Amino acid sequence: MEKTPSYFVTKETPHRISAMSQETKLIVVVRDPVTRAISDYTQTLSKTPDLPSFQDLAFRNHTLGIVDMSWNAIRIGLYALHLENWLRYFPLTQIHFVSGERLITDPAGELSRVQDFLGVKRIVTDKHFYFNRTKGFPCLKKPESSGSPRCLGKSKGRTHVQIDRDAIEQLRDFYRPYNVKFYEMVGHDFKWE
Template sequence: MLFLHPQIQKAAGEVHFFDRDDNYGKGLEWYRRKMPYSFKGQITIEKSPSYFVTPEVPERIRAMNGSVKLLLIVREPVTRAISDYTQLRTHAATASTLTGTPQQQQQQQQQQQQQVARTFEELVMRPDGTINESYRPVAISLYHTYMHRWLEVFPREQILIVNGDQLIEDPVPQLRRIENFLGLEPRIGRHNFYFNHTKGFYCLRNDTSEKCLKESKGRRHPRVSPMVVTKLRKFFNEHNQRFYELVGEDLGWPEE
C-alpha cells in the first residue's frame, strides 16, 4: 500500500536480514544490494514480519541505524491466531520438501500431517480446558512479551503502531497516519482503492495499474467454536492491557 506513494521505494519480498544469522553474516553490503534504487528525498522500506518476534533483531537494527523509523502492524490477537493456524495448515497441506536425516524428515512429515488433521480448537486448548500458550500462533499473539525488547532499544516515538484490522477495513486513515509519521505529504487516498467482493478486502490502483494482494491473503478462516473464541479473548485480555500500557495506546480489542 505504501508503495503507492511517489516518495517511497520498497525492497522486493521479505528480506530477512536481521532475523536470519546466515543472511546477517553476509554483512550490510549484502543488505544494501537488496534495497531498490532511490532518489534523494525518497524513503526506502522493507518488511519481514518475523523481525518483531526474533530476540536479536532490535539491537541489530540499531547497530545499522539508530534513527530508523519502525512500523508495527498488529491485529486483534484471536483473529491473528486463527489466521496463523489457517496459513500453517495450508502450508502443511501443500508442503512437499522435507530436509535433514530420514528421522528428521519423518518428524517433519508427522508434524505436517498433525497440522492438517487437527482443528484449531484441538491445538489451542489443552485437554484440561486451559489455553495452550506454547502453541506458536498463541505465543506470537502475546505482543507485550516482544514489545518490551524493542522499547529497551528504541524510543517509543520511533515506532508507529498500526491497527491491522482497521487497515483491512478502511485503509486510508491508517495510511494517513503512516504518511504523517514518515514526514511525507499525504498522497494516498480513496482513489487508490477499490473493494474486491470476491476476496472481501480492498485492492490497490494507481495511474497505470491495479493490483490485489496475493492468493495467500484473504484465505477463508475455519469456523471456530464461539466458546473457544470467548475463552481466548478472556485469556488475551490481560496480555492486551499490558501491551496497551507499554505503547500508551488502547486498540479497543474485544474482551470476551
C-alpha cells in the same frame, strides 16, 4: 525499507537493528490476536493438511482453559511482551502500530498516519483505493502512469477454520490482560474484544 513479519517477535532483532541504525523507524501491523492465531493456523493447515486441530495446539488443557503460550500462533499475539523487548532498544516514538482491521476498513486513514509517522507528504489518499467486495479487501487503483489495479494475492483472505465458541472465549480471556497492557504501552485502544 525492509519487511519481515517475524522481526517483531524475534528476540535478537531489536538489538541487531539498533546496532545497524538507532534512527530506524519501525512499523508494525497488529490485529486481534485471536483472529491472528486462527489466520496463522489456517495458513499452516493449507500447507500441512494433517496438522492436529487448532484446539489441540492452542491448549495445554482445553477443559481448564490453559493456553499453550509456546505455540507460535499464540505467542506472536502477545504484543505487549514483544514490545517490551523493542523498548529496550528503541523509543516508542520510533515505532508505529498499524491496525490490521482498519487497514481493511479505512486504508487511506491508516496510510495517512503512516505517512505522518514517516514525516512524508500525504500523497496516498482515499482516491487511491477502491473496495473489492469479492475479495473483501481494498485494492490500489491503477497508477496514473500505467498498469492494472493492485489487489492482494489469492492466498490472502482465506476462509478461516471454524473454531468453537468456548475456545474463542477462552482465548479472549487469555489475551485480554496482554491486550490491555499493550493499549496502555502504545496509548491507543485497538478495541479487540
